[in-house]
Amino acid sequence: MGANNSSKTLVFDANEEVNFNHFEILRAIGKGSFGKVCVVQKNDTKKMYAMKYMNKQKCVERNEVRNVFKELQIMQGLEHPFLVNLWYSFQDEEDMFMVVDLLLGGDLRYHLQQNIRFTEASVKLFICELALALDYLQSNHIIHRDIKPDNILLDEQGHVHVTDFNIATFVSKGTKITTVAGTKPYMAPEMFYPRGQICYSFSVDWWSLGVTTYELLRGRRPFHIHSSTAATDIVHVFHTATVTFPPAWSEDIISLLHKLMDRNPEERFSCLADVQDFPYLSEVNWDAVLQKRLLPEFTPMKGRLNCDPTFELEEMILESKPLHKKKKRLAKRIKDTGKSRSALNGNLQTHLDSVEREFIVFNREKSRQDLNENQENLTVVQTKEEDEDGKNNNLQQL
Structure with missing residues (x-):
């Protein structure tokens, strides 16, 4: 799957929002009630993640958008050693994406x-x-x-x-x-x-x-x-x-x-x-x-994903809109924007527009960076205030 989506030569702006193009799709590993999961690698850091993607139109038709938004809201506020933590969330015309910790031991x-x-x-x-x-x-x-x-x-x-x-x-x-x-x-x-x-x-x-x-x-x-x-x-x-x-x-x-x-x-x-x-x-x-210092007695088999191999076959053979062909598909849609929009009824398009407006974009790395910068700025301000206080105390003693 990844061969058709390799972006190793691309360089991204550090201030650019993380999006689908920042990842190389490697293989499908699972599916849920209205989402699928694949292994991805972030092109700049080479870090591996699991990417869950949910088709917007299906979510709207099944009235599941609220649940997706609620899950995003909850996960953005959590980080713990024994949770699958969210790293990024973003969207494109077709799908909503959640990029999370990759756990290779299977469920x-x-x-x-x-x-x-x-x-x-x-x-x-x-x-x-x-x-x-x-x-x-x-x-x-x-x-x-x-x-x-x-x-x-x-x-x-x-x-x-x-x-x-x-x-x-x-x-x-x-x-x-x-x-x-x-x-x-x-x-x-x-x-x-x-x-x-x-x-x-x-x-x-x-x-x-x-x-x-x-x-x-x-x-x-x-x-x-x-x-x-x-x-x-x-x-x-x-x-x-x-x-x-x-x-x-x-x-x-x-x-x-x-x-x-x-x-x-x-x-x-x-x-x-x-x-x-x-x-x-x-x-x-x-x-x-x-701190994960106690070693588990059961260790999953290494060198494999510990999941059902049929997920990848389904994605490549049965999926009508496979993820690894997304870039070509969206590029074609840009040419036929009017045609693709007219294919949807007005009510559905209204809901899809609402999803696009209300979707919550998230970047844990950027959030951490912003937090560190705020803490550094706070430390500088506190140090400056302490220096000023020290000077004032010296003046009072004089």
């Missing part, structure tokens, strides 16, 4: 599908790292609402990173959320209360962590719930089902899972302090966890 769903059975020691570290990620989100008033193996990526060393903030939401201090969102098998019981009684907060993410932990250890989920299961049937499952634990599991991990999957949200573990104070994890060096 946990992929490894489960490869029949990997994680040891308790591996999962224990996962729990600690994910607990720190959830605590960070909580400190920023964010509920993820979709913690599951599919949304947990591994880096090359085997550390976990939470991704996909498409249905995440802000929650003000002391308030509760009443809207339903998530993936049914991982959603907490309180999210299935009768209409008008749904009321939940951060504890739903900790329930999802419990379900995910169980699945990683056993290869299947603790409850027989599927995406197609009706809400009334799910309520019945929660009232009647008993979670079983294999005899080989330690009492410690079973006790922790009972706390994470307590059906009463008031009794459930729902913050970092709960987990840190639990005997099973009380001796963990949490600073070492945060």
Whole structure:
């Protein structure tokens, strides 16, 4: 894919906004509900990233623009060792782009599908790292609402990173959320209360962590719930089902899972302090966890992307507007601007124009640079003020 999009000889203005032309497209590695992901290399720095791109027209037609904008808003304010962090966001005529950390270890769903059975020691570290990620989100008033193996990526060393903030939401201090969102098998019981009684907060993410932990250890989920299961049937499952634990599991991990999957949200573990104070994890060096000094027991296979290879075939063969042909396609469209616009109905074009106006451009490198410059300027001002104060004090002494 990259051969048709190589830009190695181009030189870019440092003040120019980052855009599609700044990247070389290498290969497709995944797809979501309305976006696809490919590996890219930034031409000037040679750094590798994952680029998620979402077709504007499809997002408008599926009424998903608001979710994209909300995800961008949330991710621009976050940066943490156990998250997939956003670096750039930009747009062109066709697509919206999000450039994020590249994690080469694959997601946990992929490894489960490869029949990997994680040891308790591996999962224990996962729990600690994910607990720190959830605590960070909580400190920023964010509920993820979709913690599951599919949304947990591994880096090359085997550390976990939470991704996909498409249905995440802000929650003000002391308030509760009443809207339903998530993936049914991982959603907490309180999210299935009768209409008008749904009321939940951060504890739903900790329930999802419990379900995910169980699945990683056993290869299947603790409850027989599927995406197609009706809400009334799910309520019945929660009232009647008993979670079983294999005899080989330690009492410690079973006790922790009972706390994470307590059906009463008031009794459930729902913050970092709960987990840190639990005997099973009380001796963990949490600073070492945060700094990634504890080595994971499971290491993804190196030299490969740890993802389904059919993604690239679909992009190259089945995709009607493949990314690696974008430049030629847009160049042709410039010649036929009137023709392409007239092909869209007025209402759709109005929505697309709105997307173009309201899209949030982001550049983490530039934000950091601006912050550093502001801090340097502040230091200079403070030093100057201190020097002036010193001179004034000397004058008063005279």
